[in-house]
Amino acid sequence: MEQLMTDLKRQIIEALNLKHLKPEDIGDDQPLFVDGLGLDSIDALELIVLLQQHYNIKLANPQDGPQIFKSVKSIAEFIKANQPA
């Protein structure tokens, strides 16, 4: 789980062009949107693409997005629970 979260932070920084951040700047439970990391709706779409490209997971119900993309930890838990065998 720790390694997955570290990988996710690096992938998020690269995919979302967060060049002012390093992986260690992002807390495991830190909110990603609004007051946290300040991501926006386009970033949310890029996160969906990231899940598809890196983990081969398609978001079946976009309405689940706010809960899944709450933090790096919640994304990692979602990946663990849904990664194809």
Added chain:
Amino acid sequence: MNFITRYSHVRNRSLIRQGELICRDLRGTLPDFLDASFDSLGIGYPKFYKMDTLSKLGFLGAEMLLKEIPLLEDYDPFQVALILSNAYGSLDTDMKYFESTKTVPSPALFVYTLPNIAAGEICIRNGIKGENAFFIWPRFDAKQMHNYVELVMAADNTQACVAGWVDVMGSHHDVFLYLAEKKERGNALVHAAVHLQKLYELKGYGTANDRSEEANH
């Protein structure tokens, strides 16, 4: 009568304010140069890194132009207009987006597949809410630009206008921005097509004559 009170260029990997070289870096790619220039200016605006190349060029040109003058202390946001032009529209980003569609289309690239998004980024950064337009012309057209800016500034509400040329395709890049105002500031030129052409050409830093060759890279 209107005046050209400020001007800036981004050309040949150089940021130039009022004809004075601010920074230059010929190493790396054009995006490398733009990010390094942004970092060297010490501007705390993380959204810059997310922009496409056209928006980054416009953003840096506008920073050169407006950094030292408190535009919104003098004017209401609705009194400031923004009129831009270029030759390639958003083609540089359109092609990158097209490439991404061969695997998974990138939403972040898609949102920049219109040239007026660059105008929007400048407006958001500088709080500009007045009239705006983005023209596609074969080359910088001082006469057309002068005419349109004069037309916009003839409207009662418009007191100032950020205007000019922001063009990119591949490694080709060429930015000339200027501030037109109804009021005169120190060393201002009269807003006239002949002055715009001279300022655009800016002796000593090269011009965009090699556009088609650079655009192929």
